[in-house]
Amino acid sequence: MSRRSIGVIVNGVTGRMGYRQHLVRSLLAIREQGGVPLADGTRIWPELILVGRNETRLRDIAERHGLTDWTTDLTAALARDDVDVYFDAQLTQQREKAVRQAIDAGKHIYTEKPLAEDSAAAVELARAADAAGIRTGVVQDKLFLPGLRKLKRLIDGGFFGRILSVRGEFGYWVFEGDWQPAQRPSWNYRAEDGGGIVMDMFPHWHYVLAELFAPVRAVTCVNATHIPRRVDEAGRAYPATADDAAYGIFELDGGIIAQLNSSWAVRVHRDELVEFQVDGTEGSAVAGLRHCRVQHRSVTPKPVWNPDLPSGESFRSQWSEVPDNGEFDNGFKVQWEAFLRHVVAGEPFPWDFMAGARGVQLAELGLRSAREHRRIEIPELGR
């Protein structure tokens, strides 16, 4: 068995996503399994260069995982000949500059979403990457959730007939930080630091809707800052200037209407932190992170509205669980493996910078819809 080493810069490795999902659950997990196998038996072996701002924290992480290559100097790391890939999980606001630097250095690039803070910048990055002849990718992890994989299987198998609508609920209560620490970083709640739930979640909703159902043609969005004051990591109170909830309606090709609520100010009375109900002429499904339940038209009950009588039906129990019928690995890791195969062996990878730019565009137009109190049609983004 031959091994093909590939140098990967991991920038933002001290952050929540950079550390847990990308370093530990993806790249280190890939090394633990012996690399990413290619069809000819070669295994791609990521050699990791940790990059960040804080020396002590970088050293701690490196030592904890038996790694030796780390630096606070991104420019020097990008200048190395043994580096093939730049990965970015920094704060969103820092991304554009670093990605541009990586393009100039001729490295292939994989990055967290959103690709940039506005679609013009995102398209510029896509064009610059094309011109430099490098391979690009943007994280689209929700596509690899077991619940959504099962939903996709149902769609591909024709279960729904004609799909009519999608209703999604995403969110949970993010603590204000006063009497219990917040479970998300405070920058998410400050517009001036690139925060806000529309910019955070609409890029996800774009690829979920477009890949599972149909292209998104129009958006109508109302957003809110329900909690106007929060307390940061250092215990200081600050004004929350970014939106913490978004109520969106998305019009898709084929007349499909998707209505998705995203909120960090909602208490969960659901089975999972995200759930999508899909209704079609032949059947319906409710898919979450892990589970997917269905009800076919042949077993659909016929409720009659009568508020004078208690409902005699147990509606939830009338749905059936879709079996896994396979193993589901961590979604971030699955996408990393696909990106590494794309870089090394040229295997197809559709989730490139242009796909990332379309996600940024939906967020941008969602924010505009909210600001201008109107429905916005979504123009095609050209390369």
Ligand SMILES: NC(=O)c1ccc[n+]([C@@H]2O[C@H](COP(=O)([O-])OP(=O)(O)OC[C@H]3O[C@@H](n4cnc5c(N)ncnc54)[C@H](O)[C@@H]3O)[C@@H](O)[C@H]2O)c1
């Ligand atoms: N795919 C997903 O499901 C998902 C989920 C959450 C966040 N994200 C994305 O991942 C990125 C990081 O989010 P996170 O929740 O890990 O954030 P975080 O605050 O935990 O981490 C931010 C990282 O950026 C670094 N950084 C660089 N310059 C900085 C600066 N000037 N100020 C502060 N930090 C700076 C920090 O050191 C840290 O490593 C964001 O772009 C976010 O949109 C993706």
